[in-house]
Amino acid sequence: MVNSDSLQEKLAPIELRISALNRWQKTLFCICLLQRSSPNFQLFAENTDPEHAEALSKLLNLFWESQLVPSSRINFAVQHERFELVIPNPDDYDFFGVYPALDCCVLAELCFSCIGDFQGDEASNALQTSLASVLSFLELQNPEFDEHDAQHLNAPLLVDELEFANSLLLMLANHDKGSKQAAELRTLAYNQGVSNIGICLEDD
Template sequence: MVNNINKQLNQFAPWQQVTFCLALAERMYPNYVLFCEGTEFAGQATFRKMLDLFWEKLIVKNAKVNFEIQSEHFESAIPNVEDYDMYGVYPALDACVVVTCAFNLMLNKQEDGEEAINASQTSIATVASFIEATCEEELSEEAIFADELMEQELAFQQELIYQLEQQRSPDLLKAVRKFARNQGVSNIGISLD
């Protein structure tokens, strides 16, 4: 299934790849917020602002956003894992990696699918490491991919790809954004409610 996802992402237009990355980051947002709340790390407002600017650029026809400057602002919202002795920094960092993939797509206009594939694999890795961290015994790759959270992750990415194969429109992008919010539940099952 992962190879299938990669193959489809390779064929996507740049707007589809950016939206894919953005949707994954939107879904991972609760992981980042929980980390900020638990550590008083001051990146939450910046992270949210970046997501909103990306959505605005995609949805609003002539929206002007300087992604080069925003990318520099975003660097302050990326936690350094060396500074924290807690698991939560890793899912937070992964969320930042996925946003960085969206920035790279916006700034470099790459069309080879590499950034979208990187975002996909980062989100999958977040789920895999969470499954391993919350399990007492060592798990095989098969066991990790059979876990309910991993099945949900892969199903989410597959559905996202399916939605992005539709004709681009503001309504489609708003629907994707709503879908990505996943009723406030992240890819590792964290809810802020």
């Protein structure tokens, strides 16, 4: 969880807007955060087990299909069992990349929860998970980074994270349920292939 009062002040209105979302909107919010963070997992997988990267890509496509094609019939219980096999154990690795990859897996678990046993707090937890990835990466880049220091709240990655959440919420508020709206959200979440911590695996 984030403990900075200054950062909490920035998060408070975002959290309030998230709480007002319906289930469909919260599900899309989680899928969008997963989409945006997916390069973090894919980079990790490419350096450990490339087949796992493909597994996440396939799962993302199925999450989007469930929103883009109302008539789709996907057994997410089976997909969940398969995905659990690719979740990394951080104790097995000695480099930082496992942590944003694991955060990406947490986002996937929240997507499963939204589609299956919906609890209601998935979208809020997804925001906190994605934000934690950003803060951890900033601390890695700069050991002096202090989330309690208002000056450090201007870090570009952190600003981008909050702006992305606000843009996503604005689109969700202005759209009704439908495949066209989900497609627009997918484009936003793809973010030109750049993750929430600035990773991009595509060639220019």
